[in-house]
Amino acid sequence: MQSYTEENYLKTIYHLAESTTNVQTNAIAEQMQTKPASVTDMIKKLADKGLVDYIKYQGVTLTEIGKNTAIDIVRKHRLWEVFLVDKLNFKWDEVHDVAEELEHIRSVELIERLDEFLGFPKADPHGDPIPDKNGRFAKTQFIKLIELKVGDSGTITGVSQHSSAFLKHLEKLGLTLGKQIQISDVTDFDGSVEILLSDKQVNISREVAKHILISSNGKN
Amino acid sequence: MQSYTEENYLKTIYHLAESTTNVQTNAIAEQMQTKPASVTDMIKKLADKGLVDYIKYQGVTLTEIGKNTAIDIVRKHRLWEVFLVDKLNFKWDEVHDVAEELEHIRSVELIERLDEFLGFPKADPHGDPIPDKNGRFAKTQFIKLIELKVGDSGTITGVSQHSSAFLKHLEKLGLTLGKQIQISDVTDFDGSVEILLSDKQVNISREVAKHILISSNGKN
DNA sequence: AAAAATTTTTAGATTTACCTAAAAATAAAA
């Protein structure tokens, strides 16, 4: 059994490991709003518990057990987000912080029943896949909107940024999950992208385009 | 903002204050499965924060703020219990421990929406009243089954013991909330009570009878 | 009202998760 803090470290390492093999101390510290020295302390503890593999100065990787633990927390986080949106009518930009607390509630029974109550959802309100109770989930084949070329089209199926500010912005522009879009133009000057969204032209900054995930359904 | 631990102390003091004016150190320690020395430490802290009034060797009482905080935690606990039973099909003897964790989730919005989602319930699965968002709730006029006389009848509307063992036992005997009962006999020897429950005779020990709460609807 | 028993508090330690400041290792630049 891990403390909330340990769980948060494991989750952070898990997410960081999606883009690098060896997760670095500083990256963890930045993500967790703490100091590198504190991270080193905790990493040692997690290593002692067999949840991470750790070589001094080389960063960490999750062990099998550590990874499963992290995935379980991610599962809980995402299921709670679905609950908040589907049942309690929260908006997708309001759920993150509460789910961040709820994910630590320890009851296998609770989560299994919640999963059932929600109808075994496959994705959370941001399009992220929800692992099943064995930790399995489909590797999603998303492409970042920024990587599409003029003429390409697809469906918005996810976002890679969960901040309220970002999500509210998307909402305002009408860029919500499930919407069909097509790239009409990419501005050389600032890299902003002009997209066609149900007969309407919408311009989004490069920064925004980086965090919208598309399931591509047709090349130019 | 209080720590989980502080919240648990406040809640415990609140419950103990239902039967005594000044809550004693040892009583808190016993209830919280900790040592009196730890209780003294925490009481000082709560007193510094203005949540309890404390005179050395004289026990504590909750201040207005402390009481409101405690009531809010009780509200959350009971709403979560309703959620677990009504929505996730937990049994009444399975909810206590999970609710004990859920009650600490800090989000006013979450609780208001949960309350609404559940249809603003007035009582939890054990018959305990749920305070509204202003902390108000009806003082319940329960009488302990043990205090009834032969011939008295009433409805089971609550229990004053939430342990799984006790609740499972009641379940087995058919003594659940809403059931009509009448006292047919009280045994001199061991104080056990013979009751009439929908044309069936059921015998319960004095210990059990102490923890069943009846809303009396007729004297002998 | 003294003696005995109980309750409560104090004093001093421990553990967890942090921190700062300085040292050590690694990586990047000259």
Added chain:
DNA sequence: TTTTATTTTTAGGTAAATCTAAAAATTTTT
């Protein structure tokens, strides 16, 4: 390949919540 910069670790310390053992206050009993 040195020098410089960056990253990471170590050393030593703090605050929260706990503990044990002993002292102090209160209550009960004789």
